[in-house]
Amino acid sequence: MRFVIVTGMSGAGRSTALKILEDCGYYCADNLPISLLPMFAQLMNDNPDITKAAVGIDIRNGKELDKMDGQLSDMKAAGFQYEILFMDASDKTLIKRYKETRRQHPMAVDGRVETGLKEERAKLAFLKKEADYIMDTSQLLVRELVQNMDEIFQQNREFKNMVVTVLSFGFKNGIPSDADLVFDVRFLPNPYYVDELKTKTGNDKEVQEFVMNCTQAGVFLDKLSDMVQFLIPNYVIEGKNQLVVAIGCTGGKHRSVTIANKLYEILKEDREYKVKIEHRDIEKGR
Structure with a gap:
């Protein structure tokens, strides 16, 4: 079974990436509690009708993110194969997107998106380092994102991060x-x-x-x-x-x-x- 963990910066297109994977036939779950990640992966693996699954993990997991490194290590030690897709964009692009949608960044306690992004980058740094694919959407059109996702997760073509x-x-x-x-x-x-x-x-x-x-x-x-x-x-x-x-x-x-x-x-x-x-x-x- 192919198991994909979709994560990344808030506003960089993680939800869109999950929807694209769903259209590609992946069984998708979003914002799953990290403590349930190994159980979810095992359930997907044990289901003969599911050959492709994806789960969205982001900063909304809060303090549970600190457990994720250990969870991934345990999964790897148990021989469970997974891939990490990290969605990213420049701070300038993310700030612009938040201003346009008038949404509040989940970590912008003082109301400043820039502050929230800085803290979020620090907390997600270990996931970006472990990522198999880093997709920067700063200049990416939706059709280009769909094309890139199709190349990686449908055609199984090698993806170039740079x-x-x-x-x-x-x-x-x-x-x-x-x-x-x-x-x-x-x-x-x-x-x-x-x-x-x-x-x-x-x-x-x-x-x-x-x-x-x-x-x-x-x-x-x-x-x-x-x-x-x-x-x-x-x-x-x-x-x-x-x-x-x-x-x-x-x-x-x-x-x-x-x-x-x-x-x-x-x-x-x-x-x-x-x-x-x-x-x-x-x-x-x-």
């Missing part, structure tokens, strides 16, 4: 607020001033050839990809699971799009992490 987003943008529209690394490619020749290229973008072959024909473009791409590939595993060691590499030019249509596409092509060959490409400003003003 997600690298290569993002092109235009400086005139502001630097992306969620960028971890920002690179400026405005030193490269600008296709905007070439009449036949002005209305095209870095997704078009003609613009790509124009930009990459510049010697500095190739040198920059080599150095950039080398540095990013060096940084990613070190970020993983530090527990980071989302990295946004932002590449900007003036308008976000030509040079930044070209370099972002080239970097994406290089990074996606690595099987240790998942890579996405986004062009924030490519359609603005068109």
Whole structure:
């Protein structure tokens, strides 16, 4: 039997993840008292009609959370196999979600969500460390969450905890607020001033050839990809699971799009992490 423990930060999508698992045929129970966890797991295992089960555990268990480490150790010692899915998101995202829903964080005794999140992270740190899958929903659409869950729990495909987003943008529209690394490619020749290229973008072959024909473009791409590939595993060691590499030019249509596409092509060959490409400003003003 496949047994999944779904946990994580309040507001990060734990309930949604449980609903998705339920749609995938899992027998699901939410907010089960931790003292009943081994009994529930055994009951599921003894039922021949149930081959997949999931249980939601979160901060609402209060002081019982202190017992969970021991419960998991006992289950592991008894030979019971389980997987832990940890739902996470940035504090900024979680605070925004709480403000939008006007709900009170379960640990925000003084009314400040930020205080509650800090305490919650500390109490759930051991579960995140033990997690088989860490899913950061800060920038994740619901359909992307469904797709990721399907890949892990239906298709049994290997899930990569680190997600690298290569993002092109235009400086005139502001630097992306969620960028971890920002690179400026405005030193490269600008296709905007070439009449036949002005209305095209870095997704078009003609613009790509124009930009990459510049010697500095190739040198920059080599150095950039080398540095990013060096940084990613070190970020993983530090527990980071989302990295946004932002590449900007003036308008976000030509040079930044070209370099972002080239970097994406290089990074996606690595099987240790998942890579996405986004062009924030490519359609603005068109």
